[in-house]
Amino acid sequence: MNTEFRKTLPGTRLDYFDTRAAVDAIKPGAYDTLPYTSRVLAENLVRRCDPATLNASLSQLIERKRDLDFPWFPARVVCHDILGQTALVDLAGLRDAIALQGGDPAQVNPVVPTQLIVDHSLAVECGGYDPEAFEKNRAIEDRRNEDRFHFIEWTKKAFKNVDVIPPGNGIMHQINLEKMSPVIQVRDGVAFPDTCVGTDSHTPHVDSLGVIAIGVGGLEAESVMLGRASWMRLPEIVGVELTGKLQPGITATDMVLALTEFLRKQKVVGAWLEFFGEGASALTLGDRATISNMAPEYGATAAMFYIDQQTIDYLKLTGRDDQQVQLVEHYAKVTGLWGENLKDAQYERGLSFDLSSVVRNMAGPSNPHARVATTELAAKGIAGQWDDVPGQMPDGAVIIAAITSCTNTSNPRNVIAAGLMARNANKLGLTRKPWVKTSLAPGSKTVALYLDEAGLTSELEQLGFGVVAFACTTCNGMSGALDPAIQQEIIDRDLYATAVLSGNRNFDGRIHPYAKQAFLASPPLVVAYAIAGTIRFDIEKDVLGLDAQGNQIRLKDIWPSDEEIDTVVKAAVKPEQFRQVYIPMFAIHEDTGPKVAPLYDWRPQSTYIRRPPYWEGALAGARPLKGMRPLAVLPDNITTDHLSPSNAIMLDSAAGEYLAKMGLPEVDFNSYATHRGDHLTAQRATFANPKLFNEMVIEDGKVKQGSLTRLEPEGRVMRMWEAIETYMERKQPLIIIAGADYGQGSSRDWAAKGVRLAGVEAIAAEGFERIHRTNLVGMGVLPLEFLPGTNRKTLQIDGSETYDVIGERTPRATLTLVITRKNGERVEVPVTCRLDTAEEVSIYEAGGVLQRFAQDFLESASV
Structure with missing residues (x-):
């Protein structure tokens, strides 16, 4: 630790590291020209590196040299249960390998705080039109994943520095955004910026808070858990200026799908993006988070926003401790991380995007960056004529309509817009088509609380969008089974069936084996497609139905106004809701149960957890x-x-045949993702x-x-x-x-x-x-x-x-x-x-x- 640059934060008893002094000691005046991201990386170096590594790495950072290795020391690791569990399976296997060589297995532990959130295990077997869907889906999840959950429970007791959030509580990234990230950490009397790696490519969700958080694979996460620096080549930092403002009726989803197309074309793969400008400053934290979450869809490693008043407002909204909020603001202003201090930042490459150019969008089929304006659906060959035959599903039938994923359910405006859309549709007598499997799976329990507060829960339930889970679900391919009659009709007629979801991925084969293609859309558009029932429907022009007087109803007739959305958000979303959810979730519980052995007792017949073979x-x-x-x-x-693949395992697949031989009934095959702790199943994927x-x-x-x-x-x-x-x-x-x-x-x-x-x-x-x-x-x-x-x-x-x-x-x-x-x-x-x-x-x-x-x-x- 470089005590030479250690100082006391004015007005506090906390120390911090004067990164400006360290940078300017190497090149006077350089600090003011560094982008926000570079300043956080530099602080990380000043706090953690020995003098020789510090000087070399800071020089590299200042001159933006990429031909040297660059160490980064994330403060924490966040994992969802699929990759996080497989990482811990690997560490359990590592303990076995070390024990066989005469080492002490109990010494193998994460040395970096590791938070595991169980959010990828639940399949939507019961749709949102079943009033008991949540309880039924959770019961099925527990039954199918007993082996996995047994192992996860063992890791809580066997490993140090591992904290587990059990199933049914939300999605890793949304919990990270709403609670886990303090923005500014305090350890041993020293304040410093929060940084983390996560075992999911959407970890940049919290980049919207000004936190450097990047997605890594389980293997790199394991390396960080075990105390190694994350070594990299200094990334290209691209400044993305956002100008203008969104037009009325345009959602954050429309914005991010347009940005995803734009940034893919600008070839930002591997780059660290930093958004700035008047357009960025005016975006709410929820809107910023939607942009940051989609970083892997446009190929970037990070999607940063700096700390400013929007950050502070969001921390207050989500019920963070008052002293923590004050620390974030004070620290950022003293150390040069406050937004107004970034006016002289220089970027290696600059891009500009006009928010006022965004129209209502969808993405698809197959790729998140395949944007199509809803006014161009017919011209693109997506919307078109279809036969409306009573008793039959139409061509392009939407068999799944899901409001899902942290990308959109972490943004209150998007969720409230869907609720108001449902209310307006219900008033006019519109209903979902009977072949559409609908679901609402928020990434946080707070969503249910503010929908209740707004009186919109029942409106969504009436259209079939009752809460089925607080988990990833459809976005991760965990759509669950279709009604057998619907599935058989798809097979018999070789029907072109589709899915529409508010997720972040729509790759072929991901969402459901019988959905030939999938489309990404905003939550209110998902509601509209549940009513329309087919992707062939021209969502801007065609008639959704007739009201009691026989008047034609189109999308514009039920789309809520921005003013109404904002009014409801302001009245219904409250700090106490976040405190009600997260204070008990993160309360420290002393483990009074029996101690566990340092080596896991592998279950020989398990198709979920098996000792890995990587040392053999x-x-x-x-x-x-x-x-x-x-x-x-x-x-x-x-x-x-x-x-x-991560989706459902079919009986005629290699993995399905193996599971059948192992005695697992087809109904409990689960997904490829859930079996990744067993290499014999997973390698067949x-x-x-x-x-x-x-x-x-x-x-x-x-x-x-x-x-x-x-x-x-x-x-x-x-x-x-x-x-x-x-x-x-x-x-x-x-x-x-x-x-x-x-x-x-x-x-x-x-x-x-x-x-x-x-x-x-x-x-x-x-x-x-x-x-x-x-x-x-x-x-x-x-x-x-x-x-x-x-x-x-x-x-x-x-x-x-x-x-x-x-x-x-x-x-x-x-x-x-x-x-x-x-x-x-x-x-x-x-x-x-x-x-x-x-x-x-x-x-x-x-x-x-x-x-x-x-x-x-x-x-x-x-x-």
């Missing part, structure tokens, strides 16, 4: 990177949903997405869709899992060839674990999304990037080749990918080694994060 056999050995055969040749924009296009599988001159590959050298097409099993038996090393933006989407470590267990040693792509690339390194898989102008098409790759990698693996070195074609022709292709830092090289050479830690732990123990 080939996974612990060398990767020769020679004679590799392609498992898949893939196009651009491959998502982690393609690599390891590798490339199991039915929407996969593997360019190795050609039929009638076109790439065939499905979880398929071609076994080589036989050239036989088969299901992906059968090919993986065959290659594993042959001990055949594998490679994946891919296009641009490989690994978009959720930060799931199983997208890397699955391919590693299959025997994949390297992935050669045109580009990688940041989190997935880090996960690959953490599993000991080598990411290789083609040079500009070179790709699978220019190289005429068809999957029949074998591959070698030659060269010394150093940070971003140029290596040689040797391609040997079936006819014996040999092609040497230069590729960039995407081990970006010396730390990553060290992790890769050890075989991965867990192997590296085990080696270091045992070495330090022997010393």
Whole structure:
């Protein structure tokens, strides 16, 4: 700790670190030109680094040099139960591995405070039209996940520094925003900015508070939990000026979908964005949070807003302690983190976006950045004619309409707008179509309280949007089963069925196996589509129904005004609601139960929790990177949903067949996501997405869709899992060839674990999304990037080749990918080694994060 720059915060008994003095000691006057994000990163360095590392890293930060490793020390780790649980399964397995080597397993603990929120386990088996939906869904969740919850309960007692929020309480990011983040931390008499990493790509939700929070995979989170710095190349910090203001009737969802399209086009993948300008200053914290939450959808690592009066107002609204609110404001103004102190900030790249240009939007199908204005639905071929046949579902039937996800339910204006929309529809006699499975799954219990206060709960329930859960649900693919008759009609008629949700992801196959495509929309638009019943409906023009006098009702007739929304929000959303929810949730409870053993007693028949194999056999050995055969040749924009889906497990899938053999009834197969603590189930999800296009599988001159590959050298097409099993038996090393933006989407470590267990040693792509690339390194898989102008098409790759990698693996070195074609022709292709830092090289050479830690732990123990 650099006590040289330690000072006392005026008017308090707290110390802080004078980052301005540290920066200006290296380059006078530089501090005032640093963006907000750089100032927080600099404070992190001043507080944590030894003098030599501090001076080198601050110099790098000031000059924005990216050719050196840059340490970052997050203050805490937040996890949801899917990735968080698998991270803790890994740590439990690490304890076993260390015990087998004679070490003390009880010494393996997170050293950084780790908060686990159980929010990804609940499926909407009962829709919002069932008055007992919440209780029924929770009971099913507890029954299906007994193995998982047993393990999570053990972790609470077995590991130090682990706190668990049990199921039924809300979504990790919304709880983080409304309660967990103090904005300014205080430890040991020292105040400093809150920072965190989270095992979900939407962790930047709290960037809206001025908190640097980024999403990481479970493997990187494990490294941080165990006390290591998060090493990175200094990120590009892009300033995004927001000008103008939203037009009447335009929601924060419309705004963020337009921004997502804009920022994807501006190629901000991996960048840290900082929003500023008059438009940004006028946005409520709820609106800012909607923007920050969608960072992974436009590809950014962070989406920062600085601390200002909007921050303070939100902290008061959400019931934060008065002294904490005063500390945040005082600290920010003294240290240069208050918004008005950022007028001279200089950005490496600047973008500008006019909020007044935003119209009512949706996104889809398939991609969150595929924006379409609602006035252009017909022109885009989404809306159009359909046959309204009594007793039948129409073409484009909306089978799921869900108000869900932290993206939108953390914004009171969006939720209140949906409630007022429902009230107006009910007054005019409109109803949801009977084939639409409707649900309301807020990310916080406070939502239910302010809807009650506003008198809107019953209005939503009347349209079928009763509360089914306080959890992720549909946004995470946990939509639950359809009515059997509806499902059978979809199958019999091969119906084009769709979903509309207020979530943040709509990738093919994610939302529901029988929803061929999905669309993102604001909560009030979700209500409108439940009434319309089909995506073919032109939502701006077509008639939703007739009132009692026979007058035609259109969207404009039930859309609430901004003035009414704001009036209800002001009257109904109160600080005491947040205190009522969060004070008991975070009350400290002394554990008076029996102590638990430091080693977990693994259940041999469990399909949810199983000791991981990462220290055994080939996974612990060398990767020769020679004679590799392609498992898949893939196009651009491959998502982690393609690599390891999270939705419901079907009986005819490889995982479904395995679960059936294990004696699990089909009704309790649950989702792929919930089984990621058992590698035998989870590895069968590798490339199991039915929407996969593997360019190795050609039929009638076109790439065939499905979880398929071609076994080589036989050239036989088969299901992906059968090919993986065959290659594993042959001990055949594998490679994946891919296009641009490989690994978009959720930060799931199983997208890397699955391919590693299959025997994949390297992935050669045109580009990688940041989190997935880090996960690959953490599993000991080598990411290789083609040079500009070179790709699978220019190289005429068809999957029949074998591959070698030659060269010394150093940070971003140029290596040689040797391609040997079936006819014996040999092609040497230069590729960039995407081990970006010396730390990553060290992790890769050890075989991965867990192997590296085990080696270091045992070495330090022997010393």
